[in-house]
Amino acid sequence: MMELERGDSGLRSTASVQSSLVMYPIYTYGSEEQRKKYLPKLASGEWMGCFGLTEPDHGSNPNGMISNIKDKGDHFLLNGAKMWISNAPFADIAVVWAKDEAGVIRGMIVERGMPGFTTPETHGKWSLRASATGELVFDNVKVPKENILPNVKGLKGPLGCLNSARYGISWGVIGAALDCYDSALRYSQERVQFGKPIGGFQLTQKKLAEMITEITKAQLLTWRLGVLKSENRATPAQISMAKRNNVNMALQIAREARQIHGGMGITGEFPIMRHMMNLESVITYEGTHDIHLLITGLDVTGFNAFE
Numbered sequence: 001m002m003e004l005e006r007g008d009s010g011l012r013s014t015a016s017v018q019s020s021l022v023m024y025p026i027y028t029y030g031s032e033e034q035r036k037k038y039l040p041k042l043a044s045g046e047w048m049g050c051f052g053l054t055e056p057d058h059g060s061n062p063n064g065m066i067s068n069i070k071d072k073g074d075h076f077l078l079n080g081a082k083m084w085i086s087n088a089p090f091a092d093i094a095v096v097w098a099k100d101e102a103g104v105i106r107g108m109i110v111e112r113g114m115p116g117f118t119t120p121e122t123h124g125k126w127s128l129r130a131s132a133t134g135e136l137v138f139d140n141v142k143v144p145k146e147n148i149l150p151n152v153k154g155l156k157g158p159l160g161c162l163n164s165a166r167y168g169i170s171w172g173v174i175g176a177a178l179d180c181y182d183s184a185l186r187y188s189q190e191r192v193q194f195g196k197p198i199g200g201f202q203l204t205q206k207k208l209a210e211m212i213t214e215i216t217k218a219q220l221l222t223w224r225l226g227v228l229k230s231e232n233r234a235t236p237a238q239i240s241m242a243k244r245n246n247v248n249m250a251l252q253i254a255r256e257a258r259q260i261h262g263g264m265g266i267t268g269e270f271p272i273m274r275h276m277m278n279l280e281s282v283i284t285y286e287g288t289h290d291i292h293l294l295i296t297g298l299d300v301t302g303f304n305a306f307e
């Protein structure tokens with residue numbers, strides 16, 4: 001994820017969605033038949049997937065979702081809409097979260113081509129332009145009962161997927177920070193002002209030294225989180241802390257790197273503005289910067305400040 005996002009956050013987003021948000025729920029919550037039908041084609045990239053949780057009126061508060069399914073015997077009838085869905089315009093399948101008649105959140109696999117299912121693309125984005133984003137619209141979509149993920153009920157289903165994706169993001173954004181840092185370092189060694197490379201001035205060195213210090217700290221934090229995760233000991237609050245810290249770190253480094261490039265930093269000759277604009281999405285999706293702070297706040301105080 002770190003090396004993919006060194007290229008572009010949009011590429012890493014596509015990979016995160018495919019692995020953490022589509023393959024993970026089918027593997028973890030799916031039936032054996034669902035695993036066999038979908039996972040090999042998703043793993044090879046023959047099929048692409050997307051993950052529908054956010055709705056037009058429910059972003060930070062997904063529990064309030066209004067997308068719903070009604071039991072019609074051999075199938076469910078799905079109605080509602082999802083917004084801001086990465087990969088939606090080209091995805092072959094969508095892992096969708098909707099409430100049943102008892103108000104319980106259920107996960108299901110919706111396939112492109114099912115009548116009543118459309119995926120209009122979202123245009124005019126100035127961020128994550130390499131990642132297609134769209135809506136998922138469900139107008140009386142007949143979802144066969146065998147497409148329901150049988151092994152999870154409630155918000156813990158989508159939140160389990162987000163834990164995995166947020167861990168991946170924590171690594172990913174370090175890649176964006178590294179690309180900004182590398183570009184700034186090279187530029188500082190080549191750009192001459194007042195008769196010497198700007199990298200020779202103490203103020204430039206302070207920026208670069210602090211950048212690589214923050215990158216190293218973020219790598220250690222995320223590496224330790226990975227060790228805890230492999231031992232099944234990483235808590236959602238620890239993952240929130242890493243996601244929040246690392247995205248903010250990458251954004252600050254992009255801004256400092258832009259300063260080191262002077263005027264050239266605002267051009268497309270260098271990757272800085274592209275990373276900076278991308279990171280404005282990353283700091284909002286998968287739980288905003290402030291929502292992750294509230295998760296840490298709840299974790300340390302025991303008081304819920306969300307509502």
Ligand SMILES: Cc1cc2nc3c(=O)[nH]c(=O)nc-3n(C[C@H](O)[C@H](O)[C@H](O)COP(=O)(O)OP(=O)(O)OC[C@H]3O[C@@H](n4cnc5c(N)ncnc54)[C@H](O)[C@@H]3O)c2cc1C
Nearest residue numbers: 051052053054059060084085086281285286287288290306
């Ligand atoms: C490019 C992009 C791709 C995305 N991809 C996907 C995807 O693939 N699948 C998917 O399901 N979603 C996706 N999202 C949606 C994303 O997860 C949401 O945008 C995010 O959860 C925030 O929701 P919102 O935009 O509705 O903002 P809101 O929830 O309306 O928040 C607006 C502001 O209010 C603040 N706020 C909200 N509640 C509180 C509170 N209790 N206390 C303090 N402040 C609060 C927030 O921090 C934020 O600053 C994507 C978003 C973007 C931009």
